Amino acid sequence: MAEKRTDLLRGTLDLLVLKALSLEPLHGVAISRRITQITKGAFQVSFGSLFPSLHRMEERGWVAAEWRSSDNNRRAKYYKLTSAGRTQLKAEERQWNQVVKIMTAAVQST
Amino acid sequence: MPGRILSLFRNLFRERAVEQALDDELRSSVEVLTEEKVKQGLSQSAARREALMELGGVEQVKEEVRAARAGRILEDFARDVRFAFRTLAKSPGFTAVVVLTLALGIGANTAIFSVVNAVLLRPLPFAAPDRLMSVVSMRRGNVPDNASYPDFADWRAQNQVFSEMAAYTTDNFTLTGQGEALHIQGADVSADLFSLLGVKPILGRAFLPTEDKLPTANGAFAIVLSHRLWRERFHADPGLVGRTIEIDNRDFTVVGVAPPDFQFPIQGEPVDFWMTMAINFVSAPGEPSMVEQRGAHYLDVIARLKPGVPRAEAQAEMSTIVSRLNKQYAGNAPRGVEVLPEIDRVAGPARPALVILLAAVGCVLLIACANVANLMLARGASRQKEMAVRAALGAGRGRMIRQMLTESVLLAMLGGVLGAGLGLWGISALIRLLPVDIPRLAGVRVDSAVFLFAALVSMLTGIVFGLAPAAQASRLAFVESLKESGRGLSEGLYRSRGRGLLVVADVAVAAVLLVGAGLLINSFLRLQRVDPGFNPQHVLTFKMDLPYVRYSGLSQTQFFERAIDRLGHLPGVLSASAVLPLPLDGDDVGTFLAIEGRPVAEANPLRAGYTWVEPGYFSTVGIPLMKGRDFTAADDLATTPVVVINQTLARQFFPSQDPIGKRIKPGISNGYKASPMREVVGVVGDVRQYGLASVPGPEVYVPLGQSPLGSMNFVVRTAVDPLTMVGAIRQEMGEMDKNLPFYGVKTFNQYLGEGFAQPRFLTLLLGLFAALALALAAIGLYGLVSYSASRRTHEIGIRLALGAEKRDVLRLVVGQGFKLTLMGAVIGAAGALALTRFLSGLLYGVRPTDLPTFLAVMLILMAVALVASYIPARRATKVDPMVALRYE
Numbered sequence: 001m002a003e004k005r006t007d008l009l010r011g012t013l014d015l016l017v018l019k020a021l022s023l024e025p026l027h028g029v030a031i032s033r034r035i036t037q038i039t040k041g042a043f044q045v046s047f048g049s050l051f052p053s054l055h056r057m058e059e060r061g062w063v064a065a066e067w068r069s070s071d072n073n074r075r076a077k078y079y080k081l082t083s084a085g086r087t088q089l090k091a092e093e094r095q096w097n098q099v100v101k102i103m104t105a106a107v108q109s110t
Numbered sequence: 111m112p113g114r115i116l117s118l119f120r121n122l123f124r125e126r127a128v129e130q131a132l133d134d135e136l137r138s139s140v141e142v143l144t145e146e147k148v149k150q151g152l153s154q155s156a157a158r159r160e161a162l163m164e165l166g167g168v169e170q171v172k173e174e175v176r177a178a179r180a181g182r183i184l185e186d187f188a189r190d191v192r193f194a195f196r197t198l199a200k201s202p203g204f205t206a207v208v209v210l211t212l213a214l215g216i217g218a219n220t221a222i223f224s225v226v227n228a229v230l231l232r233p234l235p236f237a238a239p240d241r242l243m244s245v246v247s248m249r250r251g252n253v254p255d256n257a258s259y260p261d262f263a264d265w266r267a268q269n270q271v272f273s274e275m276a277a278y279t280t281d282n283f284t285l286t287g288q289g290e291a292l293h294i295q296g297a298d299v300s301a302d303l304f305s306l307l308g309v310k311p312i313l314g315r316a317f318l319p320t321e322d323k324l325p326t327a328n329g330a331f332a333i334v335l336s337h338r339l340w341r342e343r344f345h346a347d348p349g350l351v352g353r354t355i356e357i358d359n360r361d362f363t364v365v366g367v368a369p370p371d372f373q374f375p376i377q378g379e380p381v382d383f384w385m386t387m388a389i390n391f392v393s394a395p396g397e398p399s400m401v402e403q404r405g406a407h408y409l410d411v412i413a414r415l416k417p418g419v420p421r422a423e424a425q426a427e428m429s430t431i432v433s434r435l436n437k438q439y440a441g442n443a444p445r446g447v448e449v450l451p452e453i454d455r456v457a458g459p460a461r462p463a464l465v466i467l468l469a470a471v472g473c474v475l476l477i478a479c480a481n482v483a484n485l486m487l488a489r490g491a492s493r494q495k496e497m498a499v500r501a502a503l504g505a506g507r508g509r510m511i512r513q514m515l516t517e518s519v520l521l522a523m524l525g526g527v528l529g530a531g532l533g534l535w536g537i538s539a540l541i542r543l544l545p546v547d548i549p550r551l552a553g554v555r556v557d558s559a560v561f562l563f564a565a566l567v568s569m570l571t572g573i574v575f576g577l578a579p580a581a582q583a584s585r586l587a588f589v590e591s592l593k594e595s596g597r598g599l600s601e602g603l604y605r606s607r608g609r610g611l612l613v614v615a616d617v618a619v620a621a622v623l624l625v626g627a628g629l630l631i632n633s634f635l636r637l638q639r640v641d642p643g644f645n646p647q648h649v650l651t652f653k654m655d656l657p658y659v660r661y662s663g664l665s666q667t668q669f670f671e672r673a674i675d676r677l678g679h680l681p682g683v684l685s686a687s688a689v690l691p692l693p694l695d696g697d698d699v700g701t702f703l704a705i706e707g708r709p710v711a712e713a714n715p716l717r718a719g720y721t722w723v724e725p726g727y728f729s730t731v732g733i734p735l736m737k738g739r740d741f742t743a744a745d746d747l748a749t750t751p752v753v754v755i756n757q758t759l760a761r762q763f764f765p766s767q768d769p770i771g772k773r774i775k776p777g778i779s780n781g782y783k784a785s786p787m788r789e790v791v792g793v794v795g796d797v798r799q800y801g802l803a804s805v806p807g808p809e810v811y812v813p814l815g816q817s818p819l820g821s822m823n824f825v826v827r828t829a830v831d832p833l834t835m836v837g838a839i840r841q842e843m844g845e846m847d848k849n850l851p852f853y854g855v856k857t858f859n860q861y862l863g864e865g866f867a868q869p870r871f872l873t874l875l876l877g878l879f880a881a882l883a884l885a886l887a888a889i890g891l892y893g894l895v896s897y898s899a900s901r902r903t904h905e906i907g908i909r910l911a912l913g914a915e916k917r918d919v920l921r922l923v924v925g926q927g928f929k930l931t932l933m934g935a936v937i938g939a940a941g942a943l944a945l946t947r948f949l950s951g952l953l954y955g956v957r958p959t960d961l962p963t964f965l966a967v968m969l970i971l972m973a974v975a976l977v978a979s980y981i982p983a984r985r986a987t988k989v990d991p992m993v994a995l996r997y998e
């Protein structure tokens with residue numbers, strides 16, 4: 001079930017969303033598509049996890065939202081990284097790399 | 111994170127805008143997704159369906175987002191409270207019944223708790239009150255007694271566990287030289303009592319260490335006045351300190367005035383002044399002073415534990431000291447000692463009754479809770495669909511339990527507010543009802559502790575009665591209940607059993623209370639039928655104290671005899687005499703006695719009550735003379751010492767002999783002056799001297815003429831209502847000596863009434879709570895039976911249509927209630943058997959397992975159950991089979 005997968009992803013979802021937004025502002029559906037794209041199809045984020053994550057990050061001031069017209073002249077809520085969000089992204093990247101390093105070493109140690 | 115706090119406010123206060131934005135966002139997402147799918151070649155409607163599926167349900171996503179928001183719990187709570195208010199307002203009848211039921215329970219608890227709080231729980235109003243200990247001298251048989259001064263002095267000098275130790279005793283005095291002679295209460299205390307308690311006079315000073323044994327520099331003894339006496343008799347004159355006032359025709363120097371709220375000793379009549387032990391060092395020529403008599407037990411002792419010393423250590427050390435003193439002074443009867451917290455000594459006697467009452471109101475509240483839970487369950491059943499819909503819309507189980515609990519806590523709070531109001535009213539009623547001999551009653555008031563208690567009880571109540579319905583709501587088989595078009599033939603087994611259990615519990619608890627109340631009522635009735643041993647009708651009593659300076663020895667006796675003579679000649683007076691101590695007044699003067707020709711058992715001497723009387727006492731109060739003669743005016747210091755004994759003494763000590771002419775010696779080994787051998791001249795009937803519930807013990811009566819005393823209670827038998835004679839008697843006494851106070855005016859019937867006060871109070875309240883419990887249990891039973899009868903309308907209709915008699919239906923419905931009651935009654939009886947032994951100390955003439963009382967309670971319960979189930983049962987028989995079958 002989708003829920004199980006998001007549980008697995010809980011720690012990484014915020015990082016992926018921040019990463020997805022690091023190039024340009026996107027709306028919710030586009031963020032989902034971008035994540036699928038940058039993970040080469042490995043992760044498909046459910047909207048039931050994506051939207052709560054976005055709203056949480058908005059409340060924390062990592063992303064800011066505004067209503068804009070999309071490519072097809074449709075109004076949609078676009079999210080963009082704030083400077084706090086960029087700092088957070090860097091911090092999470094660093095943390096992630098560290099986890100990966102430690103885990104890799106641990107896994108290879110035997 | 112200010113952003114999150116800001117969001118919290120936005121979420122809470124601009125809820126609608128936030129919700130709108132979320133809705134817009136999801137809507138636009140669906141459109142974006144649909145468009146994407148249309149581009150992939152799907153039809154518009156198929157694309158939309160796919161889009162919705164990919165999103166995973168708009169409402170579900172919304173719920174997920176809401177859960178992630180800041181202040182979610184608060185927000186939910188606010189919503190729940192609003193919703194609960196709306197729901198409750200929609201069913202005002204239900205709400206009113208629940209709130210009223212709870213208010214009764216909470217109100218009763220608040221009222222009783224306020225008394226328990228003031229009497230038992232509130233710390234003593236002194237510095238570090240938990241280190242204040244009472245050191246009690248115990249006489250043979252481990253009976254608490256007073257201490258003698260030499261014992262006290264040795265305790266104080268030899269112990270290492272107390273930082274301070276003080277002795278005190280109270281006495282009656284007369285304030286003269288300040289207008290009309292006024293009877294006042296005074297206390298002799300150790301000089302360091304004030305510093306021990308941590309109390310400073312508001313004016314002047316406390317006693318100096320030297321004043322413990324000596325007068326002040328000007329030769330008069332030092333005293334500290336109570337604030338009340340200072341204000342009422344001395345017009346709050348600040349210049350009084352240092353001046354001399356006259357008490358009992360003796361000069362005292364006022365050294366200080368106590369703070370307004372200071373009262374010590376804590377129990378008993380408030381004291382008007384304090385003086386030091388110094389006065390006890392003075393004695394009549396040739397007699398030992400009080401402080402030299404190790405056998406004169408007249409002091410209470412209070413002490414302060416040194417910091418860090420536990421009570422057990424103090425007890426061990428005091429026991430060692432006392433057994434050393436027992437060896438050292440082997441001529442005295444051996445003593446024991448007990449160190450107990452001062453508050454236990456003060457409040458201890460009132461504890462059993464108050465604890466029982468608190469337990470009883472707790473039971474009433476439990477029954478109220480069970481009733482309300484039952485109502486909520488019944489209501490929950492009709493709200494099944496609502497719950498199922500909510501669950502289908504994404505409400506989690508925890509979320510639903512929280513909402514149900516909010517509703518019940520809200521109900522409990524409403525009940526609590528109303529209950530607190532009832533409690534306030536109840537407190538004032540209680541104070542009027544309470545027997546005066548309960549200590550610290552004046553402190554009964556509604557304070558923060560009482561309010562905290564009421565609030566806590568309300569909260570707890572709400573959770574207790576809310577849990578069952580909440581659990582039920584979360585356990586529902588949602589799909590079933592949505593599918594179900596209406597009610598089934600009969601109710602689900604599980605729920606009706608749960609509700610039945612609650613009613614059984616109701617009845618059981620009510621049965622316990624009823625048995626308790628029944629026992630107390632039984633005991634009270636027996637107590638009222640007790641023959642006190644005298645005839646209390648038309649007897650007036652009052653007290654007079656003769657100051658030692660002006661009256662002593664012979665002149666005391668002469669005064670009392672002259673007074674009795676004058677009283678006897680007043681029109682309306684049949685006869686008059688005097689006595690000390692007065693029966694039922696609570697005074698206990700005991701003595702050891704020796705019988706001529708029999709060895710005195712030093713370790714286990716014979717003990718008897720000791721009463722001083724004037725001639726004519728027995729006939730005045732109606733104590734029958736069984737044998738021999740009464741005292742006469744001729745029995746004085748010049749003639750043979752005589753004594754009158756009661757029947758019990760005659761029976762115990764002279765079982766097969768004629769006691770008249772035998773010689774006994776009351777007053778041995780107590781350190782008083784040598785007592786003479788006395789000849790028994792009469793035997794009188796037994797009197798319940800120390801209270802109606804007390805078994806009469808051996809008593810000796812000694813004529814005042816042979817044992818002069820300065821303080822007596824007059825007894826006057828009148829032909830008319832004794833209280834109409836008070837004015838004439840007061841005037842007559844004033845003519846004899848206008849500087850004597852005239853106080854303690856009461857009829858014998860009033861004394862008897864005071865003896866009934868405590869049992870009456872307890873009986874009345876427990877009876878009231880038991881009645882309340884019975885009524886609540888009956889309501890609960892009625893509610894259950896009529897509810898289940900209405901759920902079975904269909905079934906009953908079928909039965910009637912198939913030819914069942916009304917009688918069968920009646921039996922069916924009543925049977926259900928009857929079975930539940932029987933179960934409850936049996937469980938309750940078993941519980942009562944286990945619990946009533948806690949009442950045994952308060953019962954007179956009834957055993958806690960009294961079978962008739964138990965049977966009566968069972969009968970009452972069954973009768974009430976029959977009535978409570980019969981009413982709904984009759985209604986059920988009125989069912990028209992056709993209507994019942996068409997119904998639904």
